[in-house]
Each structure stands twice: as structure tokens, then as C-alpha cells.
Amino acid sequence: MSQEWVLVLNCGSSSVKLALVDPDSGERRLTALAERVGTSDAVVRLRRGDAEESSAPDDSSARGVVAHLMAALTHAERDGLVGVGHRVVHGGSQFSAAVVIDDATLVDLHDLVDLAPLHMPANLLGIETARAELPDLAQVAVFDTAFHQTMPPVAYRYAVPTDWFDEHRVRRYGFHGTSHRYVSVRAAEMLERPVEDLRLVTLHLGNGCSAAAVRGGESVDTTMGLTPLEGLVMGTRSGDVDPGLLGYIAERLDLDVAGVIEALNTRSGLLGLSGVSNDMRTVCEAADNGSESARLAVDVFCYRAAKSVGALAVALGGLDAVVFTGGIGEHSPAVRRQVLSHLSVLGLAEDPEANADHGRHTGGRVSAPGDVTAIVVPTDEELLIARDTARLAR
Template identity: 50%
Template structure:
């Protein structure tokens, strides 16, 4: 049987990230981004092999962008696409794994939209558009939350009245599941450990950030909660704050819930602390130049990350290694180094040369002799979505 091709689609409210994944090829034959959809500046960027191109598609919405994508994907796939994998952010308690999309699945994704109002509706737009264009192809939903459905109740329940959980789904769900799943499995392969007998601390660090405790291939705890706002300091998200901050800001400043929500999600994190940027690369340069806000943002980010990793260790029976991944985790040797300095009780020690080498897609072990393992593992959420899709095609 010839190697199969899966088109992976990740829809945001005004964007589509996409990749064609061939099960026999290490690199993607086609990948790209449609952005600013619905605006006069809508544009489609793609890379076919080594060739990069762009096409302006003024005013195009998701369906129109996918109509432009189809011939590109078909050409790159040699005329044969075998299935489509969709990233869906929130599966609630309905979904403990990826699944073929049916009318019932679509209804459940819509029902969970109240738990992820910025994400699930956008994911549904992409699914509806893909079905309009590829009605004959099997399509699979891969949920950010599904990997964390193995968390025990004592890890996912909030200490609030039970009816809020039973009747209104108030609990911790976790996100970045495809990334934590992929890198923990990959780390086991890199270290010749069986996935079913390995324990990892994972740190997915990008504009969104989360940590996870992975035991024998399953999530046991994670830092994000009912929404992606809980947990670590992120690019523009605050992470953990005192829950009474909402009432304090309402009483003292007269802010509405919408204003507070916007501030915590879009004006906080690295951006809020630094007063400069949500981009760690910019902050790193500014920190070297002595910018006080950048220095503070860097220190708070690393300290809070170390605190979270130390807390996640409560869920592990043993520690086979700590994994850094995501745009910051894979590229910032300074973040890795400073974070481990805060974890002295774990006796982590870095090989500084190995740490400096791991950037721009280069992974590997970066610990010094005598230290517990520390790995940089480039994530590949598109490939994990494709693997989940292929597994369901084989059923």
C-alpha cells in the first residue's frame, strides 16, 4: 500500500494553519497559513517543498481560503488525500480521544463552545468548510483536551460546590494535549525507554504555555485548567492570579467582567510585565540591554515555570526526564538555564554547550554528567494529529 496523505487543518477565528502530512516522509510536502481572513488584507502563504509563495485573497473567509488550498494539497499529494485531521481545542468530558466526525460529534463540539468561546466556534467553521469541499473524505477531530482525560479526579476537580461540576462542567481540562503527547512519546524513543514505563515532566512554552506530568504515556496533571488562562505566565495571558482580583478591579476601577477578561487574556503575561512585548526573543535582547521590564518579565516567567514543574512532580512515581518544547522551550537556552537554576532540589545540571546547540529544530539531551535527564524535543502537533487520523482510518 502506498504511503497515505493526511491534510491537517487548524482553524482560528481569522486564520487557517495547514499541513499535508505524508506518513512516509519526515518533512511536510506542503504547509502554510491563511491569515487575516474576512478582511481586505486576507492572504494565503504556503511552502511547497523548498518553494515559498503567497497569494492575496482580499475579503476571503474560511471556505474561500480552503478552496484555494485544495488544488495545492491535491498537487502535493499526487492527487490523493486520504483524510483530514482537524484540531479542536475543547472536547470537554465528551471526548477521551480523537474520533471520526459525525453529526453527533459536531453537536458535542458545539455544546462545548461555551467552554472555549474563542476557539471551538472557529474550529467548527473549518470543519464545516472542509466538509463542503471534501464531503467524500473521512474527517477526524483531534482534541487539545483529550490527552488530559486520564487525570485522576483529585487533579481535575476544583474545590467548589459539587453542583458546579455536575451541572455546569466546572473542572480542570488542560490543553496542548497533542504536544505533550507527542514530545513525551518522542522522548521515550530518544532515550530507548518503553513509553508504557516512563515518566516525564513536560514544558510546552510558546505564546501559550503549559506543563504536564506524563506517566506511562498518560497525563496525570497539567497546569492549564477549565480554560487556557490558568497556570503559567504566557505571552499575553496572566496565568494564575488571585481569584478575588476580579471583584477588586470591579470595586476599585469599575471594570466590567469583559474588561477584566480582556486584560488577563490579551494585555498581561510577558507583555503586561515588560510593558514592551509578548515575544521572548524581543525581551531577551532588551534584557541584555538592561530594560527593567524585560528583566522582570524574564525572571517571573522562569520562576513561575520552575514552581509549576516542581508541583507537577507530585504526580510522578519516578522522573525519567524533563522536556522543553514549543517556540520558547526549543529555542531559548537562557530560559532553560534560568528555570533549572530554580529547581536546585532536583539536582539538574546543564551541559552549557549542548544547551546552546539546541535551537531552530535541533533537539537532544542537554544535561551534564550526573544530572537527571533534560531534553529539548521539537514538538510536531501536525504530525500527531495526522497519526491520530491515520489510526482511526485503520479501524
């Protein structure tokens, strides 16, 4: 098999995603999604070309599901592999780029579990299983946080006691870094300008949302912090709230801190405001049908996103372009329209025809001509993970 492939693995707490990616062309030979991992209802859906099949793994544990997916690879696919790329949620302060995983790296990764206890155990399980199943291949960790390690202290430090930072690693890390890195480079290509000359705000809007200030190809600030809960309004996450809310609502609802954090993570955001759904499509439909709570949810979502653009323009010292990406950013002209309506102060205005057309496939400009541009750039985190992996493996 002359073509080379990278196996991209993304292990979550209840799902596992796998893709066989050509790191040069971006072609997918195979994609797979396992859902309801760890339950008796676990199911694996695998697609090669136009053919799709579903199966139930004999072992529904996360380790069993990953092994099941590995076993689905043909001999030819295994022969063409150059490496395995793992999406890893947290790299702490020590990982500022993708790394080849060895025993010492694994020790460092286990030390980061406390910073992301919901995600890191699943990420590590995927790494350990893939190392056992494919021991002769380079395993590469690509971190959600790495791109933001270029932030200066003024952006990443909280105004909290210094020993919290020194002893407990309390600082802003940022997430979605692989997406922000990919779309900032792709935006420069689409704008036909060197990324080194650009000041971008990248808006990753999906069920999880974050914005980043990217100057000269490097992140100088972002909206997520110690955890992915900080920042913009999201599908089920609140984004920024007054920290005093934790004590206030805990006392009135007889909750502990973990209970309040759980509610802010899973019952807030679009779902909490609208009372309808965490899916922007459903919320927009309800708003159009007269739901005042759904309309408020959309309004708050767009207002907060636009406000973050203004704040990050300060971090950049100016603004050349706003980049929309993620499921909502790429596919919701209505959200883009409303965000842009708030940004006239920065010289942005919607081009209605372009905004209606772009974002479905290749993306493109959605703003009227001016000194500042708004564009849609479809993200491709799997491709960037594949390219990082191939570069290090080769």
C-alpha cells in the first residue's frame, strides 16, 4: 500500500472517534464513532467510502471499544500507517506543541489528570490501548491547550493568591487550540496574506465555544481558562459567571460546590436559558416560532460572542479579520448576522448574500468590503492532528 495514513484517535468519557487520514490530502479512508461507551447499549458505526456498518463490541468498556476499532483495520490499512495521533485535552504548562509519547511522557500526562478529570483518563486509556495494539508505531499527543501556551502572563494569570499558581497550577490554559491553530492558518491562505501579518479573532462556535486572539500566527489570549467552563455561552455550559454565584446558589439549593459546577456544565448555556435545547438549530427554530426564552438564549449567545471579539481586539492591538468556525459558526447564517450586527463599531457589516451562501462547504467572506473582514473557515482538527503526527513520526 503506497499511500500513507495516520490513525487519529479521540477518546472521550462516553464516546470514541477514529479516523484514518491522509496527512497530505486530508482524504479519509475510514471514519468511526463509538457511542454510549461503557454501557450495554454501546454501538460502533464505521464508514469506508459510501459503505457504513454498525456493530456492538463484545467488550463495551472504553478499552474494549478502542480494541474493537483497531481490529476493524484491514492488513493493508495497518501496513500504510505512519503513526497514531491522539487528541489530548490538557497539556498543562509543560506541553506547548505535539510530542511523541514515550514512558516519560505518559508519567507527565498522568500528572495532569487533576486539571481535566473528566477527559484525561479517557485520553490516557486511548493512548495506552493504542500502544498495546500497535506497538511498532509512533504515538503522538496533540494537545487542545498547546496553542495557547504563547499567551503572556498578563493574559493567563488570575488575580488570586500566588501560591494557588505556584503550588496548584491555577492559571488560564485555554482549549480548542487545535481548531484555532488550523483556522488561523487557513484564514491567512483564504485572505491571501501571510499569517505573520494578521491580527485575527477566531470564533469556534459549537456545543463548546471559545474565541482566541491570534497575532502573527500565535495565540495571545483566549476566552476559556483553567477549565472549558470559562468564557462564552455554550450549548450546556454557562460561560462566565460571578464566582460568588457558587456560594450563593449552593446555600439556597443545598448543593455542594461539585453540584453547582455540574449544573453550570450540563444544565446551563443555551439549554438553561431557552429551556428548549442545547442545539442552536432547535433554539433558533423555537425563537422564530415565538418562544421568548429561546430568543433570549440566541441574543445572549450572540451578544457575548461579539463582546469577546471587542475584548480580544484590545489584546491584539487592532483587528484584521474575524473567523467563524465550528458547527454553529460554519452553518448558522443567522448567528453570524447577529454577531456582526454588534460589531459595526469595529467596522464590520454583513454581506447578506455572501453570508447566506458561505459556510456550507469551503467557507469564504461573509462581511461587506472594508478594513476588517469576517470569513467562515471550516475547521479540521483531525487533519491537523494527522499532519502533526506524520511530521513527528516521519
